Amino acid sequence: MSKVIEGLRYADSHEWVKVEGDIATVGITDYAQHALGDIVYVDMPEVGDEVSQGEEFGAVESVKAASDLISPVSGEVVEVNEALEDEPGLVNKDAFSAWIMKVKLSDASELDSLLEAAAYEKLCEE
Amino acid sequence: MKTYDKLIFELSKPGRKGYDLPKDNFATDGMKEIPATLLREKAPELPEVTELDVVRHYTNLSNKNFGVDTGYYPLGSCTMKYNPKINEEVSAMPQFAALHPLQDASTVQGALELYYNLQQALANISGLAEFTLNPYAGAHGELTGLMVMRSYHMSRGDNKRTKVIVPNTAHGTNPASAMVAGLEVVEVKSKPNGSIDVEDLKPLLDDTVAGIMMTNPNTVGMFETEILEIAKLVHEAGGLLYYDGANLNPLLGKVRPGDMGFDIMHINLHKTFSTPHGGGGPGSGPVGVAEHLRGFLPNPHVRKNEKGEFYVDFGKDSLGSISTFLGNFGVMMRAYAYILSLGKENIRNVGPMATLNANYIKESLKDDYLLPIDGVCKHEFVFDGLKDKSTGVTTLNVAKRLLDYGFHAPTIYFPLLFHESMMIEPTETESKETLDEFIEVLHKIAKEAREIPEEVKNAPLTTIVRKLDETGAAKNPILTYRALKESVEG
Amino acid sequence: MSNRFIPHTDEDIRKMLDVIGVSSIDDLYGDVPQEVIFKEEYALPSAMSEVELRKHFEELGAKNKRLTVFAGGGAYDHYSPSTVAHLLQRSEFYTAYTPYQPEISQGTLQYIFEYQSMISELTGMEATNASMYDGATATAEVMFMMVASARKRNRVLLSATLPERVINVVKTYAKFHGVSLTVVAEKDGVSDLDGIRKELEAGDVAGVILPTPNKYGIIEDYTGFADVIHGAKAFMAINADPSTLAVLRTPAEWGADIACGDGQSLGMPLEFGGPYLGYISCSKSMLRKMPGRVVGATKDADGKRGFVLTLQAREQHIRREKATSNICSNQSLMALYATIYLSLMGPEGLRKVNEMSCDGAHYLYGKLIESGKFEPAFDKPFLKEFTVKTSLDMEKVNRRLLDNGIMGGLLLGDGLVEFAVTEKRTKEEIDKLVTLMLED
16 A cells, blocks of 8 residues: 555556645655666756656656656746665655755646546546 | 686786787887886876787686577567678678778778678668668667768758657667657557557657667567558658568568568668677667668769779768767678578578577467467567466566576566566577477476476576676776775775 | 478477467468568579588688678778687577576676776776677767757767768758757868867857867777766767777766767778677766667676676666667677677787787888878868878779779768878788889
8 A cells, every 4th residue: 555645646647746836846746756776866957957848857766667757737847856866775765755846836837637636546446 | 618707907917918029129219219208107097918818718608608509598579590601701801800990992902892882782671772881880870870860851951850659568778869850759559459540640640750670570579560551650651661670580581671661671690690699799780761861871882884893982961970980890701601501592581480480489388378369479579477466476586587597588577568578589490399398398388387486496506607786886886907906804 | 391490390390280270370360461471482592501501601701702801891801819709609698588587697788898898998997888780870879868868958079080880870860860960070181179069168069079080090099078978067978999998088087978879990800891899888977878778787696796688667668668779689699799899908918909010000101101293182180081182093002902802992072091000011912002002
């Protein structure tokens, strides 16, 4: 049973978003890290990159699979989690604390299209 | 035999040498003319070992390998047929091996004749007009073929054709080659039996489609029975048909891709034409085209003039060069020798016997292994793991257990159509006795899975190394001896 | 049905058909539309026995002429110890497939690891892949690597001093993939830093590819290049002859991010153009964008050292159209060739190869200039290959050389002739070459 945290927003492509002010912190869900297995590399965007909702912003790799990261929000990347460069396994340890990027939101209304915890939990059970 | 686990670097001792050069009789000291700023500061740390050190080291390493000469190699989609020894002999002849690629044509008539003859033979075997032998491998052939496809459309000013249709079951090289060639990939769905879904294909065929890439038989070893309908539809929509020759072997002697309506194809000489895989190359991926595409083939090309002389030609409509010289000539010599050994008579039997072998294994094992697609296959087929799923023994476990019994594993977890894919391709060079042994062992493993599943899950138990930590290798890549030393010391 | 490659007896076939439950081989092709079954005779010769096959190859071989080679142009007539070819005949190596089952492929995996280590020593780089097809395609892949690493930048600069055959292949790849390519004109036979600087100003350049030695044989001086290129946030790659890197300043020492080139110079037979060996080395930061297979060291379940294919999630069989490259098969056996060659030669042997080639080349150069019929094309340092200018009718001269079993210099146009001298060329051979060239 994968962990889902109340209060976060979720994309059906298995990314989570935590919003504080106009900054959205983005990572992948516990369900996603489980499905991928041991994560060996996180391909992150660069600070200053523009990301758009529904578009790819990087990838996570396990030994024999790679999965694109789809941005749940649009805006400018203001920070990436450099700790993942040396220790990608942090995502397996705790997917919700191992965030990947922080985005300065350009359109906060996009958040409305994302799932609440309960709806996401239901998606994972299907 | 004693275990051997040294790296060549670990045998090194300063002052040892394994070479023998003549005396330098020149009074000139050329190196003096080169300014010190252009020279490297420290010598490279290459091993310093004797000739015998090197011979023993690599002989010992070879013993840690499994090749077709070691034993049965039923690797699906790889066509691991026997590599005849005479091909090694003739391809090493100094009359060919010592030729510089830029020698005047008058001094390489034999090499050019061989090259030309192979171009012609492949064209006849494939039912296409002309071949280039320049591509170095299958994926390189795919790329070249797609470049031909684009050149054709561009020559007609039809520049909006930038999409290529690829079945979702295709080998990974297909979409990757399309990407490199600057084409956008559109996936066409497969039916449950692995064949292209013609109804799904129809709406995809518009005037932005450059063509379609297919294998036939397809990735699950089934013949695409609707091929003529597919060819008609694609051609009517103004597209071209590309044939991925990875699965050509079962058709050898029976069906020619050109006759099925394909316009462009590549052949893997290292699969269908018995040249050794070399642990991952060198291969050769000749590309053939139909009459209307001849002019687009890459440069250079070998041709014959009216006087019967052979020459190297550079065409003006050509898509350009994709190789430094003429391709992997050494590989071509082997394929040419193989074709001559088979001759027009025996080539007839290659596909049929490969198909017979595959069906024989399939029917003999479908009691214990799950056969998701029933019916006559061609050169290969796919099991979806063990029939009895209750044991927890996976395809990976079965594959590793096969190693304990002295067989190479099949291709596993491909195609992605099934969760526990196990793709078996026997090739025509294996005897009924070998197949019977393989069948017996796979039955035995199925029995073990029921009776001693934990032992099967721990396989391999008898190989020189056990299961290797691939996650650790990917997380912290150690790719050189220098890095390895540092990781141990640090 | 049976021949020496097909073991099936009539009895085997009957028994196997029974198990399958069909009555004839034709039934196995019952799903194939009749109109595509090939019923004609193949336009091929009848099967040849080994005796006939040998004879045929002897006859073809007799139509070739083995020459004393004084040409290079990307293929060099270097010496190879006898041992290399012998060890390459171990069929456990050459009849193996790509090492997808590491437990029974440690032989292949380990030699690739050794190969990566040795090429990295020569280039000075941290990582090397398991091999590419040839030097030209490796350079084209480096172009993709730069564009992928630089992300939004899509232009690559090539120095016009790269070998013409390399530029041609890179151009083909660029044209179809959609990379904007600029060939920066040379200046006095070498790469022009000012020209490169000017192109970099546009801010859209992902990387710059430079050669060493260059198409004229000149050892270029790249002092200051890395600062300018990196200053413009572009990557720097050097296409280098790996044999010469035993003595020449390495791509890493010049500050390059990537090295690539052709390994034929590591003793490989000329073989009429292939198989040779492409290589790519790079710094650790570019590793994830490097194409092709890579082998890494690891441990097995018992803690024993072993080797595996690693970083596979970059590759086509996983990434499909999102991979940086479509390469699958490479030139693995030629990587083994290079590994065994470099083991035998060692640092000292490879240095001597370069010194002897360099001595011979300078001896020939001196003789040509001394004759008064040739003049220096560029007064720049060279190693084993050099270019001179002449007003002699070189077509005629080269024909005369051919009649005497010699392959003369390559004609670059405008009276430029390029010679290559390896350690195999003796003083006597060079003297004979010069005498014949100066006959009229």
